[in-house]
Amino acid sequence: MKDIRAYLSEHGIRPSVQRISIMEYLLTHKTHPTVDEMFIALSDSMPTLSKTTLYNTLKLFVDRQVVLMLGLDEKNARFDGDVSPHAHFKCSCCGRVEDIFEDELPELNLVFKNNIGRRFIMQTELSYTGYCSDCYDKRIQSIDNSITNTI
Amino acid sequence: MKDIRAYLSEHGIRPSVQRISIMEYLLTHKTHPTVDEMFIALSDSMPTLSKTTLYNTLKLFVDRQVVLMLGLDEKNARFDGDVSPHAHFKCSCCGRVEDIFEDELPELNLVFKNNIGRRFIMQTELSYTGYCSDCYDKRIQSIDNSITNTI
DNA sequence: AATAGATTTGTAATCATTACATAAATGAAA
DNA sequence: TTTCATTTATGTAATGATTACAAATCTATT
Numbered sequence: 001m002k003d004i005r006a007y008l009s010e011h012g013i014r015p016s017v018q019r020i021s022i023m024e025y026l027l028t029h030k031t032h033p034t035v036d037e038m039f040i041a042l043s044d045s046m047p048t049l050s051k052t053t054l055y056n057t058l059k060l061f062v063d064r065q066v067v068l069m070l071g072l073d074e075k076n077a078r079f080d081g082d083v084s085p086h087a088h089f090k091c092s093c094c095g096r097v098e099d100i101f102e103d104e105l106p107e108l109n110l111v112f113k114n115n116i117g118r119r120f121i122m123q124t125e126l127s128y129t130g131y132c133s134d135c136y137d138k139r140i141q142s143i144d145n146s147i148t149n150t151i
Numbered sequence: 152m153k154d155i156r157a158y159l160s161e162h163g164i165r166p167s168v169q170r171i172s173i174m175e176y177l178l179t180h181k182t183h184p185t186v187d188e189m190f191i192a193l194s195d196s197m198p199t200l201s202k203t204t205l206y207n208t209l210k211l212f213v214d215r216q217v218v219l220m221l222g223l224d225e226k227n228a229r230f231d232g233d234v235s236p237h238a239h240f241k242c243s244c245c246g247r248v249e250d251i252f253e254d255e256l257p258e259l260n261l262v263f264k265n266n267i268g269r270r271f272i273m274q275t276e277l278s279y280t281g282y283c284s285d286c287y288d289k290r291i292q293s294i295d296n297s298i299t300n301t302i
Numbered sequence: 303a304a305t306a307g308a309t310t311t312g313t314a315a316t317c318a319t320t321a322c323a324t325a326a327a328t329g330a331a332a
Numbered sequence: 333t334t335t336c337a338t339t340t341a342t343g344t345a346a347t348g349a350t351t352a353c354a355a356a357t358c359t360a361t362t
Contacts, residue, residue: 016309016358035349050311055350057310071222072276076349087262089270104268110258111238111277117255118284119240125223125278126262133269167327167340186318201342206319208341227318 011064021046022057026067026081032088032097034076072127073097085112087126093135100128162215172197173208177218177232183239183248185227223278224248236263238277244286251279 004023005015013019021042026033033041035054042049058079061067068080072090078097080088087100087108102108112124131139155174156166164170172193177184184192186205193200209230212218219231223241229248231239238251238259253259263275282290 014308014359018310048311052312052351053310069225071225071278074220074222074228077225089267089272091270092273098270100267105262105264107258107261111256111262113256116240116251116279118287119242119249119279120282120287121240121279122243122281123279125276125280127222127276128267128270128272128274129276130273131271136269136271165328165339169341199342203320203343204341 007066011066013060013064013066018046018049018053019057019060021049022054023061023066023081026061026079030080030082030099032070032078032080034073034078036076038079068125070097070127071125072129085109085124087128089128089130089132091132091135092129093131093139096132098132158217162217164211164215164217169197169200169204170208170211172200173205174212174217174232177212177230181231181233181250183221183229183231185224185229187227189230219276221248221278222276223280236260236275238279240279240281240283242283242286243280244282244290247283249283 004020004027008015008019008023022038025038025042029041031037035051035058039049039051039054042054058067058069061079062069065083066081068083070078070080070088072078072088080099082099085108086102087105089098089100090096091098100108108126111126113121115121155171155178159166159170159174173189176189176193180192182188186202186209190200190202190205193205209218209220212230213220216234217232219234221229221231221239223229223239231250233250236259237253238256240249240251241247242249251259259277262277264272266272
């Protein structure tokens with residue numbers, strides 16, 4: 001994990017054990033985890049980890065632009081180690097948060113701009129809510145069933 | 152405000168006094184207010200209004216799609232009575248939240264879609280953070296000044 | 303090893319939001 | 333218009349995520 005140390009250093013973040021673990025977790029888990037999800041997962045390998053450290057570290061990462069904080073989940077903040085331009089989708093049925101890249105949404109890059117009018121843009125968030133393909137299929141199926149059952 | 156009664160009714164919302172006031176406030180104030188801002192403003196004309204009512208009503212409005220809940224302000228939820236497709240900008244300097252319409256961002260409509268891949272999209276949120284034109288000007292000016300002062 | 307500065311930790315506070323029980327208002331039926 | 337059932341509004345108490353803060357630990361340098 002030498003490259004994570006370097007990655008953090010390059011962004012002016014001193015690579016402590018905790019910071020490396022947290023960054024590594026976000027780079028290897030593309031699930032857009034909440035603080036609690038990360039805390040539980042990281043506690044396995046770091047039983048002494050404090051939730052305050054996790055909060056502080058995530059704040060630092062977001063400030064230094066190596067992590068994105070997502071606001072599409074009203075309940076909890078979610079975090080993403082991928083800071084390249086892409087969109088997010090949250091299924092209101094199963095709660096999962098998915099990435100959406102240019103291959104699925106070619107128009108994506110058009111709204112990531114450096115300025116709009118005389119505004120200077122530092123961050124862009126494009127997020128969708130609805131039903132993921134799995135939940136949509138289930139829903140259709142359950143409607144079909146209810147029709148069948150009614151006949 | 153007969154039209155607000157009708158507007159609510161059309162969306163399956165029984166038009167109580169409180170609901171009409173709250174909806175009217177959101178339709179006439181394009182400031183994307185927080186719950187507290189609305190509560191203070193509405194308390195003037197409705198001293199008995201409860202904050203719980205405000206929360207319940209806003210939830211109802213969001214469910215019935217006559218109001219948008221914005222997630223771009225990490226601290227507080229903000230609300231918008233304009234449900235037409237548009238984007239939002241939050242100035243991280245002065246905190247103001249501005250609307251961005253098609254005239255300033257022609258690409259806007261391209262990312263408002265009904266589906267992406269096999270996902271069914273119910274809500275789209277496009278939000279920007281950065282410096283508004285006022286704060287950007289001030290910032291430039293203060294940099295200029297500091298350069299001048301250093302010479 | 304000693305020191306200074308940065309980082310981590312745990313506890314206690316904060317604050318937005320929600321739960322819940324009661325009160326008030328509304329609308330339909332008699 | 334009285335009665336009754338249902339919906340809506342209110343106030344207080346609980347919840348739960350996040351932050352503040354002070355003490356402990358770690359790290360790098362001399």
